[in-house]
Amino acid sequence: MHGVKRVQYSQAALEAKKQRDHDKLKAYLALSDDVIARKSHDMSNEAFELTTRLLRMNPEFYTVWNYRRDMFIESLFPQRSPSEVNELLSDDLSLTFELLKQHPKVYGIWNHRRWCLEHIPDGPSPDDVNGYRNSTWNKELFVVEKMLDADARNFHAWNYRRYILATMPFPPPPKSELAYTTRKIEANFSNFSAWHQRSKVLTTLWETGELDRVKSIEEEFELVRNAMYTDPDDQSVWIYHAWLIGNGNYAARLQFEITSIQELLDEQPDSKWCMESLVRYKRLLIEKHAENLGDKKALVDSCLELLAKLRDIDPPRRRRYDEIAEGIRSGNEMQ
Amino acid sequence: MTSSSQLLIPLHVRYIQSLGEDDLTYHLTAHLRMNAVYWGLTALCIMDHKDALSKDETIEYVMSCWVDEAGAFGPHPDHDPHLLPTLSAIQILVIHDALDRIDVPRVTKFILSLQQPSGVFAGDQFGEIDTRFLYSAVNALSLLDQLHQLDVEKTVSYIKQCKNFDGGFGAVIGAESHAAQVWVCTAALAILDRLDVIDQDTLAWWLAERQLPNGGLNGRPQKLEDVCYSFWVLSSLSVLRKVSWIDADKLTSFILSAQDTENGGIADRPGDLPDVFHTIFGVAGLSLLGYPGLVDIDPVYCMPANLIESKGLRKGWEALPRKAS
Numbered sequence: 001m002h003g004v005k006r007v008q009y010s011q012a013a014l015e016a017k018k019q020r021d022h023d024k025l026k027a028y029l030a031l032s033d034d035v036i037a038r039k040s041h042d043m044s045n046e047a048f049e050l051t052t053r054l055l056r057m058n059p060e061f062y063t064v065w066n067y068r069r070d071m072f073i074e075s076l077f078p079q080r081s082p083s084e085v086n087e088l089l090s091d092d093l094s095l096t097f098e099l100l101k102q103h104p105k106v107y108g109i110w111n112h113r114r115w116c117l118e119h120i121p122d123g124p125s126p127d128d129v130n131g132y133r134n135s136t137w138n139k140e141l142f143v144v145e146k147m148l149d150a151d152a153r154n155f156h157a158w159n160y161r162r163y164i165l166a167t168m169p170f171p172p173p174p175k176s177e178l179a180y181t182t183r184k185i186e187a188n189f190s191n192f193s194a195w196h197q198r199s200k201v202l203t204t205l206w207e208t209g210e211l212d213r214v215k216s217i218e219e220e221f222e223l224v225r226n227a228m229y230t231d232p233d234d235q236s237v238w239i240y241h242a243w244l245i246g247n248g249n250y251a252a253r254l255q256f257e258i259t260s261i262q263e264l265l266d267e268q269p270d271s272k273w274c275m276e277s278l279v280r281y282k283r284l285l286i287e288k289h290a291e292n293l294g295d296k297k298a299l300v301d302s303c304l305e306l307l308a309k310l311r312d313i314d315p316p317r318r319r320r321y322d323e324i325a326e327g328i329r330s331g332n333e334m335q
Numbered sequence: 336m337t338s339s340s341q342l343l344i345p346l347h348v349r350y351i352q353s354l355g356e357d358d359l360t361y362h363l364t365a366h367l368r369m370n371a372v373y374w375g376l377t378a379l380c381i382m383d384h385k386d387a388l389s390k391d392e393t394i395e396y397v398m399s400c401w402v403d404e405a406g407a408f409g410p411h412p413d414h415d416p417h418l419l420p421t422l423s424a425i426q427i428l429v430i431h432d433a434l435d436r437i438d439v440p441r442v443t444k445f446i447l448s449l450q451q452p453s454g455v456f457a458g459d460q461f462g463e464i465d466t467r468f469l470y471s472a473v474n475a476l477s478l479l480d481q482l483h484q485l486d487v488e489k490t491v492s493y494i495k496q497c498k499n500f501d502g503g504f505g506a507v508i509g510a511e512s513h514a515a516q517v518w519v520c521t522a523a524l525a526i527l528d529r530l531d532v533i534d535q536d537t538l539a540w541w542l543a544e545r546q547l548p549n550g551g552l553n554g555r556p557q558k559l560e561d562v563c564y565s566f567w568v569l570s571s572l573s574v575l576r577k578v579s580w581i582d583a584d585k586l587t588s589f590i591l592s593a594q595d596t597e598n599g600g601i602a603d604r605p606g607d608l609p610d611v612f613h614t615i616f617g618v619a620g621l622s623l624l625g626y627p628g629l630v631d632i633d634p635v636y637c638m639p640a641n642l643i644e645s646k647g648l649r650k651g652w653e654a655l656p657r658k659a660s
Contacts, residue, residue: 001360002561004608006595025359032362036413058363063415066461095541111463155511162509192556196511199500233568235544235556316546316582320539 008164022281028057039067043075052095059099062108069115082123086132089116093136097143104147110156114163130169137168152184153193174210179200182223189227192236199243220244225260232264238273248284251292257281272314275306279324282306287327303328342621344628347614348384350599351375354611360397369400369410369420373427374615380430381618381630390412390431397424398436417459418449422471425478426638429646434479443481446472450486454493455507465506465507466497470519474636477648483528486586491529494520497576502537514545514554514567521571522635525566525650542568543580550585552605561603562593562613565620573623576653583624583655590617625655 009017035054038047051068056060077085096113103109121138122129141164147157165171178201184194202220205211221244227237241257248254258281265274282303290296307325311318354375355361372393381389400408400420408415408424428434435595449457449472454503456468469490476482485530497504497520503512504520517538524530545552545568551560552568565586572578592605593613600609601617619637622629631640635650 001608001610001612002603006602006606006608021359025357025362028359032365039413058491060363061366062417063366063409063413066459069461107463115461122421153555154458155506155513158506159507193511196499200509239501239541239556278593302623306408316550316585317543317580319579320543328611 031057032061035064035067039063039070043071045076047071050074055095056099059103059106059109062111065112069112072119077119080119082132084119085119086123086136089120090136092116095242097139102149104151104153104154105156107156110160112125113160117167128181134169136138137164138170140164140168141172148184152188152191154297155193158193158197162200174201174205174208178205185223185227189231190234192239195236195240199240221257228261232268232271238277241277242280245281245284248281248288249288251285254281254285254289258285270313272310275310275313279306279310281301283324283328300328339591339596340588342591342618342626343594343599344384345596346599347594347601347618348379348382348387349598351379351596351611351614352387352549352575353599354396354604355640356360360561361501364614365411367419368411369397369408369423369427371611372374372396373423374611376411376427376430377632377638378611378615380630381622383617383628383630385430389606393427393531394433394436397427398621400424405445406438407445414443415459418456418468418471418475419448419458421445422475425475426636429639430642431479437479437504439479439481443476443479443484444478446475446481446482450489453488453508454491466494466516466519466523467506469493473523477526478636487529491524491527493533494524494529495532495630498532498534501532501541502539503541512541512555514542514552514564514571517542518567518571521574525574525635525652526648528650530574530651533575537625538582539572539577542572542575543577545588546581550582550587551580552586559604560589562590563616565590565636566616566623566634568625569620570637570652573634573652573654574650576651578623578653578655587624587626589619591619593617623654626659627658627660629657631657 019275031050031054035047035050038050048068048071051064054064055068072088075257076088080088093113093116096109096116117137120133123132125131144157144161144164147154148161151157162168165177178198181194181201184191192267202211202216205215207217224237224241224244227234228241231237237239245254245257258278261274261277264279265271268274285293286296286299293299304325307321310321354371376388376393379385381533383653388589397408399412400410400414402409402416405416408421410420411417423552425437428436449459450470451457455466456472457464458468473482473485474491494504496508497510499505499512501512503517505513510516512638520610521533524532544556545564546552547553547560549560551562552564553560554564554567569578590601593602595602595609598609600616602609602610617627619632622632623634631654632638633640633643633649634652634654636643636648638648640649
């Protein structure tokens, strides 16, 4: 269990709570025992309703979701028309949406939603076999947007979003997903989940050639610079920036970023992330562009000075800074 | 509330022994009972009180969860079989040297049947996929000495595709890096001798940045500290041999401050209700940090280290040396 505070109860309050819990437990066990006793053979509507009641009390009870799905397949669907099947599934999509609002991180609820989507029947007619599917899948983006508005870091919701985009019959184009990540990032620069999604969408757009990689990366550096200056302590931005730099093969870009970050450090002299990034990029300069460097020693000294400062302002990670400094000093980077 | 600068072992042993007294939370979590038994037993082993729970009753419980039609275990009698309780069952039986109770060929068949064409594993026939299940399969097959039946290339290729721009790994291809998923991927790669897949400097950096000013570790950027990450993050760092990249003293203090000093057990953070999940991962974290008086834990298997070593399964990893006192 996560995030449940310990509460100090008075003796009277403790007794009252124990009684309430005891009553709840009795009711829950009676229902649970009943459902479990039925699951090997009872596919009736009555049993179905009991699973609804039980899942509302405990949506993590995956064996009961399994039983519910078995009932759909073995008895509820076979008796019904496509339109009725579609309606049953719509009801379960509503049920799971309701449960997700109270239990947004329960795997079993998200799983059942996917199962429902994957079992939508052909229809409504022989010349519109995908009508039900299209209409239902199109609504899913709306559902997942609501979930991400409630908690922009919910990884279940982000994974579900990626699943919908990959599976829906007529997905919006990748550029529209890029715009979605822009909206999420502009709403909150600390949204690492949105930066992560952006890294995936951009990679796809570069691979398909839909976006020119070089021009796109330049625009990304501008976006990131804005975010850096707004909140220099936000690690999301710096980790993303390191990804944009990549292997550091472009000396001009390295120099430009180093200058820019140094300017920020001048304004924010205790910024750990400025220092960490300067060390990272100066090391890349030394490693990759040694022959073009004017004063290599100055770069090395600068790194060592920054690392000494980092030890002081970020003590938990001092062993890492020491190891990097040792590596620089031992001349590994001066080949 | 008394502050705690020590691990209150006898209190936590009694806490674990007392679990299962009739309360609502206990019954609402029947779907993970097998996991809970494994968490409690492993915590007892690391605190050197393995015999605090009855071996025979535990084995009897495990076997009462066997689902013969499937050749696998559920989490509780009459619950459906699944890969996660199957792994926990195997781990419990290995700890109690009772692996002979298992029909190895049938369980192996169940596990292998869950591998998808992409290389990931599903948890059961309903098809949910997750790198947690990939790790469970690799760990289980390894303990059953059936790893030679696994298509290693296919399995490793899936993990490779889960690698993200920050060096970490997610639950599925495309998913955000999360410390628990980092651990399952790292540990699976360790078992399969494929740590070459990892960008070790980048990942160790991302992991080290999980430590917050209060000494606790979080699971992703900008999230709250939580004792369970003391294991997920720390064990991943152990495999990468970079445990020194976080502050051990601050983390130790954080874990100790999350103890329930009245009723025993460890919570996700100070002031919250304890549970057996955070108890094992807090104790395991302390063991990796060299806390005195604890037994060594293997960070790849999350089981007693000498047991894993005796089975010839120890991989390259490095925890902090055990302090004398």
